[in-house]
Amino acid sequence: xxxxxxxxxxxxxxxxxxxxxxxxxxxxxxxxxxxxxxxxxxxxxxxxxxxxxxxxxxxxxxxxxxxxxxxxxxxxxxxxxxxxxxxxxxxxxxxxxxxxxxxxxxxxxxxxxxxxxxxxxxxxxxxxxxxxxxxxxxxxxxxxxxxxxxxxxxxxxxxxxxxxxxxxxxxxxxxxxxxxxxxxxxxxxxxxxxxxxxxxxxxxxxxxxxxxxxxxxxxxxxxxxxxxxxxxxxxxxxxxxxxxxxxxxxxxxxxxxxxxxxxxxxxxxxxxxxxxxxxxxxxxxxxxxxxx
Amino acid sequence: xxxxxxxxxxxxxxxxxxxxxxxxxxxxxxxxxxxxxxxxxxxxxxxxxxxxxxxxxxxxxxxxxxxxxxxxxxxxxxxxxxxxxxxxxxxxxxxxxxxxxxxxxxxxxxxxxxxxxxxxxxxxxxxxxxxxxxxxxxxxxxxxxxxxxxxxxxxxxxxxxxxxxxxxxxxxxxxxxxxxxxxxxxxxxxxxxxxxxxxxxxxxxxxxxxxxxxxxxxxxxxxxxxxxxxxxxxxxxxxxxxxxxxxxxxxxxxxxxxxxxxxxxxxxxxxxxxxxxxxxxxxxxxx
Numbered sequence: 001x002x003x004x005x006x007x008x009x010x011x012x013x014x015x016x017x018x019x020x021x022x023x024x025x026x027x028x029x030x031x032x033x034x035x036x037x038x039x040x041x042x043x044x045x046x047x048x049x050x051x052x053x054x055x056x057x058x059x060x061x062x063x064x065x066x067x068x069x070x071x072x073x074x075x076x077x078x079x080x081x082x083x084x085x086x087x088x089x090x091x092x093x094x095x096x097x098x099x100x101x102x103x104x105x106x107x108x109x110x111x112x113x114x115x116x117x118x119x120x121x122x123x124x125x126x127x128x129x130x131x132x133x134x135x136x137x138x139x140x141x142x143x144x145x146x147x148x149x150x151x152x153x154x155x156x157x158x159x160x161x162x163x164x165x166x167x168x169x170x171x172x173x174x175x176x177x178x179x180x181x182x183x184x185x186x187x188x189x190x191x192x193x194x195x196x197x198x199x200x201x202x203x204x205x206x207x208x209x210x211x212x213x214x215x216x217x218x219x220x221x222x223x224x225x226x227x228x229x230x231x232x233x234x235x236x237x238x239x240x241x242x243x244x245x246x247x248x249x250x251x252x253x254x255x256x257x258x259x260x261x262x263x264x265x266x267x268x269x270x271x272x273x274x275x276x277x278x279x280x281x282x283x284x285x286x287x288x289x290x291x292x
Numbered sequence: 293x294x295x296x297x298x299x300x301x302x303x304x305x306x307x308x309x310x311x312x313x314x315x316x317x318x319x320x321x322x323x324x325x326x327x328x329x330x331x332x333x334x335x336x337x338x339x340x341x342x343x344x345x346x347x348x349x350x351x352x353x354x355x356x357x358x359x360x361x362x363x364x365x366x367x368x369x370x371x372x373x374x375x376x377x378x379x380x381x382x383x384x385x386x387x388x389x390x391x392x393x394x395x396x397x398x399x400x401x402x403x404x405x406x407x408x409x410x411x412x413x414x415x416x417x418x419x420x421x422x423x424x425x426x427x428x429x430x431x432x433x434x435x436x437x438x439x440x441x442x443x444x445x446x447x448x449x450x451x452x453x454x455x456x457x458x459x460x461x462x463x464x465x466x467x468x469x470x471x472x473x474x475x476x477x478x479x480x481x482x483x484x485x486x487x488x489x490x491x492x493x494x495x496x497x498x499x500x501x502x503x504x505x506x507x508x509x510x511x512x513x514x515x516x517x518x519x520x521x522x523x524x525x526x527x528x529x530x531x532x533x534x535x536x537x538x539x540x541x542x543x544x545x546x547x548x549x550x551x552x553x554x555x556x557x558x559x560x561x562x563x564x565x566x567x568x569x570x571x572x573x574x575x576x577x578x579x
Binding site: 226243 | 305310317382416450534550
């Protein structure tokens with residue numbers, strides 16, 4: 001521990017300044033984070049490689065695992081762009097105009113954050129399921145949404161719904177609309193305002209929100225589990241494959257597939273942190289860190 | 293919303309602005325919001341209303357459902373307390389001290405957001421089972437985590453931690469240190485600085501973060517079901533019971549529990565919004 005040179009993060013934070021207190025607090029936090037966050041992370045890989053590389057490679061190359069990975073990519077490829085378009089529309093309307101009911105609309109966008117994923121799944125079953133609102137009509141036209149890929153996409157869209165909008169709205173509100181108004185006065189068309197001014201200005205928060213949405217689409221379990229029907233090779237996404245392998249007591253294979261998802265999560269964290277450090281979105285802007 | 297849009301000319305639905313695209317962007321936002329969120333939400337609420345309050349109450353008050361709801365509520369509350377305590381500690385250390393690996397830990401805090409819940413679930417189960425790295429030290433001492441309520445609380449705390457840290461940390465970073473310096477130069481002890489200055493400033497953020505963690509915990513599914521063991525009446529959470537009922541084609545029962553869970557999360561969110569609104573007003577008065 002003598003390597004740990006403790007100093008107050010900014011010289012102007014005077015409280016709790018005894019080194020012993022500091023040392024104890026930092027030590028407690030480190031122990032907690034190690035046990036609570038690092039160990040579960042390491043466990044995934046330890047379990048995945050418990051029986052060696054061969055077994056790991058065989059597990060991730062199984063046919064149903066490949067199918068699950070493909071389905072996960074497909075679902076994310078639909079869900080993420082849909083929410084990016086929504087995020088752009090919502091942030092343009094909310095951050096650039098004043099209208100009646102704006103606050104209400106702003107709160108409504110957050111609803112999916114408050115709803116349990118399982119409840120989200122049930123909601124779609126109530127609309128599109130065999131006994132749901134549109135169930136009879138859908139089955140008459142031989143359209144399958146629940147227990148099929150469209151239902152999985154819908155459930156994923158729901159749980160990732162606010163991610164892009166939540167990043168863009170506060171950023172664009174803080175930025176103001178001077179540049180866009182100047183462009184209008186100078187005669188720019190709407191598309192050229194968007195492509196030349198708005199998009200370059202918001203590219204980092206847009207990327208940030210998109211990464212969060214993509215990460216969640218890849219990992220969503222509860223909502224997808226309700227609408228999927230668990231048909232191997234057809235409606236099983238990667239997290240559901242982990243569950244099915246685990247419930248079949250095929251633990252090593254379950255952790256092997258889980259290790260792929262964990263890798264995706266770690267990459268997400270790294271990219272997210274890199275964007276934060278590079279651009280100052282969320283974080284160390286106003287602390288002494290960068291100023292010094 | 294549409295009737296408002298049609299009357300916009302008469303009472304100024306929208307403040308004038310030279311920017312283009314208002315109709316298109318708001319129209320698309322409302323359309324998409326309605327299709328994805330509002331209609332499905334209405335579907336499940338209407339289904340419950342349609343079934344009538346008697347059937348709703350009967351579905352929600354069976355011993356198994358009541359036990360699951362109570363277990364979920366109790367475990368989420370315990371998990372909120374755990375995350376509030378440890379989340380504050382981590383937020384304080386991250387906001388105030390520099391030490392090797394601070395950035396790494398700062399990035400790791402978001403792991404429960406990024407890690408798929410199913411992966412978190414099986415990993416925590418492996419870690420705390422009797423052969424796991426932590427479980428093998430606890431089991432001989434008679435501490436059982438896996439397949440008990442403690443496992444549920446543990447998983448719920450795991451998913452809730454980032455909410456508390458990310459709420460409290462920015463507030464701690466922004467506190468005006470002049471107040472602390474003034475207090476210390478006037479002879480205040482560390483404890484007084486903590487209770488009189490830091491705690492009151494951080495409390496709203498701590499409450500917000502803890503409430504968000506509570507709401508998340510109450511609805512959590514993926515990370516809990518593996519470690520809980522899912523014994524009816526003992527370690528079966530509400531979210532799992534919804535899925536079980538659905539698999540048994542008990543739509544009335546499933547949607548009744550789902551509506552109860554929805555109601556709980558809306559109460560939490562509404563309370564938070566009111567709290568924030570009151571705080572903003574108080575801040576406005578002071579300025």
